[in-house]
Amino acid sequence: MDYIPNTQYDKEIMMKEMGISSFEALLKDIPRTLREFSLPLHQGLSEPQVFNILKNLGEENINTNKCISFLGAGAYEHYIPSIVDHLASRSEFYTCYTPYQPEVSQGTLQVIYEYQTLMCELTGMDISNASLYDGSTALAEAALLAIHLKEKNKIICSRAIHPEYRQVLKTYVKGLHTEIVEIDVPEGTMDMDQLEKALDDKTAAVLVQSPNFFGCIEDMEAISGITHKYDTLFVACVNPISLGLLKPPGEYSADIAVGEAQVLGNYLNYGGPYLGFFTIKKDLLRRMPGRIAGETVDRNGRRCFALTLQAREQHIRRQKATSNICTNQALLALRACIYLCALGKKGMEELANLNIQKSHYAYERLRTLNNFRLVLKKPFFHEFVLKTHDHIRIGSINEYLLKKGIIGGLELSQWYPEMDNCMLLCITETKTKTSIDRFVAELAQISTTM
Amino acid sequence: MDYIPNTQYDKEIMMKEMGISSFEALLKDIPRTLREFSLPLHQGLSEPQVFNILKNLGEENINTNKCISFLGAGAYEHYIPSIVDHLASRSEFYTCYTPYQPEVSQGTLQVIYEYQTLMCELTGMDISNASLYDGSTALAEAALLAIHLKEKNKIICSRAIHPEYRQVLKTYVKGLHTEIVEIDVPEGTMDMDQLEKALDDKTAAVLVQSPNFFGCIEDMEAISGITHKYDTLFVACVNPISLGLLKPPGEYSADIAVGEAQVLGNYLNYGGPYLGFFTIKKDLLRRMPGRIAGETVDRNGRRCFALTLQAREQHIRRQKATSNICTNQALLALRACIYLCALGKKGMEELANLNIQKSHYAYERLRTLNNFRLVLKKPFFHEFVLKTHDHIRIGSINEYLLKKGIIGGLELSQWYPEMDNCMLLCITETKTKTSIDRFVAELAQISTTM
Amino acid sequence: MDQMEPLIFEKTSPGRRCFILPACDVPDKRITDLLPQNVLRKNKAELPEVSEIDVVRHFTRLSKLNYCVDTNFYPLGSCTMKYNPKINEDSARLEGFTKLHPYQPVDQCQGILSLLYDLEQILKNISGMSAFTFQPAAGAHGELTGMLIIRAYLEKKGEKRHKIIIPDSAHGTNPASAALCGYEVESIQSNTEGLIDIHKLQEVFTRDTAAIMITNPNTLGLFEKDILEICRIAHDNGGLVYCDGANMNALLGIARPGDMGVDILHLNLHKTFSTPHGGGGPGAGPIGVSEALKPFLPIPRIEMTEKLALEEHGIDPLIKSNKSPYSSPNPSDGPFHRKYLLNDNYPDAIGRVRAFYGHVGMMIRTYTYLLSLGKEGIHRVGEYAVLNANYLRQKLEKYYDIPYGKTCMHEFVISAKKQKKKGASALDIAKKLLDYGFHAPTVYFPLIVEEAIMVEPTETESRETLDAFVAAMIQIANDIEQRPETVRNSPQTTPINRPDEVKAAREPNLRWKKK
Amino acid sequence: MDQMEPLIFEKTSPGRRCFILPACDVPDKRITDLLPQNVLRKNKAELPEVSEIDVVRHFTRLSKLNYCVDTNFYPLGSCTMKYNPKINEDSARLEGFTKLHPYQPVDQCQGILSLLYDLEQILKNISGMSAFTFQPAAGAHGELTGMLIIRAYLEKKGEKRHKIIIPDSAHGTNPASAALCGYEVESIQSNTEGLIDIHKLQEVFTRDTAAIMITNPNTLGLFEKDILEICRIAHDNGGLVYCDGANMNALLGIARPGDMGVDILHLNLHKTFSTPHGGGGPGAGPIGVSEALKPFLPIPRIEMTEKLALEEHGIDPLIKSNKSPYSSPNPSDGPFHRKYLLNDNYPDAIGRVRAFYGHVGMMIRTYTYLLSLGKEGIHRVGEYAVLNANYLRQKLEKYYDIPYGKTCMHEFVISAKKQKKKGASALDIAKKLLDYGFHAPTVYFPLIVEEAIMVEPTETESRETLDAFVAAMIQIANDIEQRPETVRNSPQTTPINRPDEVKAAREPNLRWKKK
Ligand SMILES: Cc1ncc(COP(=O)(O)O)c(C=O)c1O
């Protein structure tokens, strides 16, 4: 099945009209040697055959619907309203191109404008772009913005930023002779003294995540204060779900707020595609990476929307562009937009509350277990770290749990050697009291049996 | 969750504007006594809770995707092209009303017109309506048409017509003092002598299904000939899938051709909604039950479509209408229309061939088993009857098969006492050679073990 | 932007393919080795030859020519065009339901059977009837089923009655259904209030009358305030009362036909219970009956081996266990703790009105909807449906003549008589509404109102939407005063306008043919 | 029919709700008992307060303001807007994939890992490269990854090179990506044929040059006929060749960049491999590298514990057993007979370019697409893409000036210089096409063609569609002769026309604010 409407018959008619006798005539520029290769590939398959294969591959995975999962760590399970799928599946949204022709793209353009507004409301920032690839690249772009704006090449970041985000950051700044200083997080949050010491005139930006990788809520106000004693940008990496109740970056005067918006109506998808959001203070507008939609009027004075400030972008500025990004995550931004409209003002507040209530309920229940310890300090949002008694391996705990239909927490030692026997647990609104109680009961079992 | 946008606040504003102080004021016509009742019902639930319940209920069924099913008997499993679901899920199709306002319903109207054309091509008949409820009611409506047209009250039908169709027929003609004569099917097809004897001037119609309930192909040409010796309508009940290769009713001059079109891109759905089709010879047009779309022109002479010949229908004719049908199966007709376009001229031919090849392959393989017999005579389409050795109960065979992930055939004795130990088997294109072989192997097992 | 689309037949091109079937994996014999030549077709069916992109574009473009609930408001009287919740679609599309074969043994179908069983319990509660059948495929089919039950019931009593009384305001399907079942239809004229005239009813409801078919609230949107009296008259004369429940939306949580004395009631799941109309169907018309009529319901009936009284329930624990609230009072019970089955063994049953068990797909949507609503939701639906209708009624009565009633239930009927004189008919007003972006109301029904315009907002429309509709109606009223021709010439903004229906009927072109 | 739609914020009304969360089933404490006041937000986020029907209608109406592949043809040069098969969407929406958490242990994810592994095998075959990474989120991201690999490779060899050579016809992301990685960009002018000038290249490709970024076929739709020479020059000077594979569609089954001597290649799955554009994304830009560059690919890499040579396979039996054709040569083997894992252990790797493993959802679509195509399909795609482009080219060259080449690969570039003089620019022509129901081609790119109009039909358009497009283009050519103002004033049939972009940039209004 190849989705090609033209038949051999069409081909002959077309070649006749073009006055060529063989198709090869069109390929004369290609060196002969390049035409001789074999493709050791399978035979084309029919739709039912293909779909059977894909279904089987899907079923060879144990998905979070078959089990109760306590995994988080940057990718989160939340309820997704049915209408998100229904509306985002309209082919006018998913089979259309980037809205470079505003006359036939007002749908997409207005969605971007509404998305930008919603992200500004959530974060309390002035301006949002139309999306970046994901949270990690959004954070890296923030660092690049700072480096170029301040013409300084030192970046300070907390060690409690998602380890993979920090890896991406390091990769991105390769070739820019930039020094990255990581600040320790003794009890789960940033060591302020260390930060003060590290900060200097050469620092382009301070990067902090809150709730951080361990779920702990950082004292962003204080960090912001310290940072702004210097000509340095304060970059906050936040979880949009938490902003239903937690203080938004705008309220502690962050210069840039970025993060992962997969949580806003997008599936786990084994890690992608996700949705990087990027919001800024007004004065950074001309430095903003990525597309932006703006309101304007058409020739008849009607309100309409168009991509704007494109002079920042690669297709105009080429090597002088603020970023190289072109294709972004429009469809996921649409889903986030629908999601935020569906939950609405009250819903996002209730959602944040549910996440806090349930994670804290679990925290209290787990606290009662001997053989386990809760090592980091409060406050936290919907994740926290559980430490097992030294002789019990996290791996074997998770194997045990899986047999009980539970996907346990994430082992931390791979990234934080000092945190051996620690697992990062996440409890969102999708976990019922019953399932939390079951989880705790199973762990109790372990503490006794193992 | 009740999908009501207006809030208490809206309600108060509205009542104020209406100058009423209590909502009850609007219900003064309702006797007090009727207002006093209690509703012992559950609390309203949120979307995630509701969907969990429904998913669990769905999973409490063993569906034909989890097993290999050999059930047919009027409801058939066929591949459904992905695009059928995608296109039929467009809300412009499924949330719109009956196209009584042609200016804003050309989509639905053109679809009906195309569906009518496709059904005429498939059946070889002159005219199709826009659909009836299902195959059984379509057959009953055909009988009613004949009774009223011919002003005769005797209906002859083959005993090999789907038993439930015959039950519906009997129910429908209650109150019309109509006699129904059933013709025996000694070796699976109609007894011609009996038919000749039964036919007379009082006969309004002869009803025959082919392929019939047992899968046997009737000699429709002969039956049509005999029937038309009298002033009697010949009504053919056919399976649209078979018409990719089998002789269509138009070629043996049936007066009416009806049947179940669930097979054209519609799911099994545990029995409904399905799609009754109804096609006729030109001269019966004014007697046609149900809606019909026709081509015409608008005020500016543009080609367009509208429901037509409504003078036949209940909303105009009331008790003198050709039928009482109003709401029909439009959405399923849309699916059938998309399905037939997707398979196309060549595809429908290949499909019929696949069904014949696979069922005959299975038939030949089963023939080799001792302890089982194939009791009826050829030719057949994609179903046939398998008789077990007397002491083996069909029930216990099916229980055994289910353990092996196979849903066996339909037990016939419930409707045909003389056919004890018989199961009706159906093999469509969805059964791979591998699964047919497995089925045969399991039956072989049984013949030895039981 | 949206232009008319050629017919798919006009896009066909030899050899084009869309859906490709898997190759034949069994020995592919010559067809004539398997079947005799004379059973094979002579002429190929001239189906389209198109590619996948052709099919996708064709139907996507066609869809864009449709108005639908998801784009705007349908003030369609008698049709209850409420919002169709998306979650209902998700439920009905679950493989656990769509891929179930109707002849799988009941042991394999306990999930769907318990759903249907529960749904019957809920509908009984809402309507006050004693039992339901889900077989009828739509309202009219429910009416026919009801008529057959009435006949069977009376015959069982050894009575032959020939007549069904039907108000002149009734929907066309009522007399059609009665006639289909062999009854004579006697139409009874509504009184000046638009209601059934009790005194006339006294006279006409003779011993030869099998039943009266009422619609309550009736098609004027009025509650039959003498309903108790009407039922008494029918019953005193040994007859029955059939209630067309197409207008049930107005009564949800407000009053129950069963309590009124109604013997048979049909419900339109595609109206009151939010299942989508699908451009004309499928719907579903389950009917509920009184205790006395139970034995006559069509077979099969869905039953549970263990009787279940709703009162017993503690529901909340079930929800937590994601169990259906009616089947399994005790979450610790497995799904099969109660066994559901199909029972054919009812000697007095009228038989079957269709093959298999009815429009199960619609039942699933309805069940999903009712689980969402719950008790409070059901009350609120009736309340806000009535509120919205009266709000519209009041806002419009200053501009349009509303001949019957001072208040209404779920809908009301305008008479455009006045406007007709000024040069624009009910039809013209309907068409002009299309230009203002609204669907047209139902027009010329009920027949007892001249130039009838029948408006039903439903509870799912917001105050803002109602106000916008009122503004459009007022604008049209003014248009008619000042320039009626602009109304007569409408619609102007639609892909086509006013098809020539006479031509369509006189020279029927009901299928495409190659020129 | 399709009017502009108010903003969702203009529809908000206090207290309206859409999605309702389940009630809290754990003790609902006061929030300040759980969190300190100072971490809580002071001002509520002013999100919309709307009901479900509001949200559904809002986005449904907005969708109707979009043009899309499912409604008509996109002649967008450089974008390969081919049909997006629906079955690909079904695959990607399977719960077995959408509900997978990226940190589930590999044992729980063998299905998706084997899919990704197989996909790599197929792409290696098609492109002739030695290994692929799926991490890059889009083409530009692939370019950046490529640049980082080049830097790492050279540094490993102890070389510091500063320069990347890029033809002036290249896409903007190429120089931007090079710069992002700290390289100086030297632009090289195309020769009179629109190709890379070998002699110039000889001069500029110094020992300080890290690599040349080519696009082949280039953005004029021309195959770089000296490609072998180009690669030789780069390699002789110790440099590398990066190939922008956005135009790979022209080469499918026709030629392989790996065979040309390309060291790094990115593929745009959202172009060549039919994943939908989604209004601007998500896409995916996997990159393939030569053997020498493998060690530098980003981590993690997906590996299989048992090596697998494609040649070994008997594929057909697998299909029957519904197994993926590359993972499980022997149907009797269970799914886990081969174990897939994620390997981080590559000391020379450049690191990570994003969190997790890339746009898995796009990989699933691509894999589905490639299973469908198979060997013959892949050959046919390239062939019919080139055929369609040349057919259009020939039909249009009588009416429009096509400055470069006599034939083309997948696309070609018109110059509207002539028309510009007559009063209608490339932009005007683009806008006029909207009135004729087509999307506009890419305009003003590549920069080396004045008044450029870049047309790429792809293989999924039929002859009839191409002819209709040609007719529209000819009509426009005539319009320009006779009444250029009608072209300058277009579009007239769209919901809006020609937004004021200067105003948009001068007085940026980038979010809604309550008045
Ligand atoms: C009052 C009334 N009764 C009966 C019907 C018939 O219902 P259906 O169309 O489902 O057969 C309708 C709807 O058309 C109606 O409005």
Ligand SMILES: Cc1ncc(COP(=O)(O)O)c(C=O)c1O
């Ligand atoms: C030739 C060429 N190179 C690179 C790109 C950038 O790819 P992406 O938009 O996926 O980042 C594109 C597409 O926009 C392109 O056409």
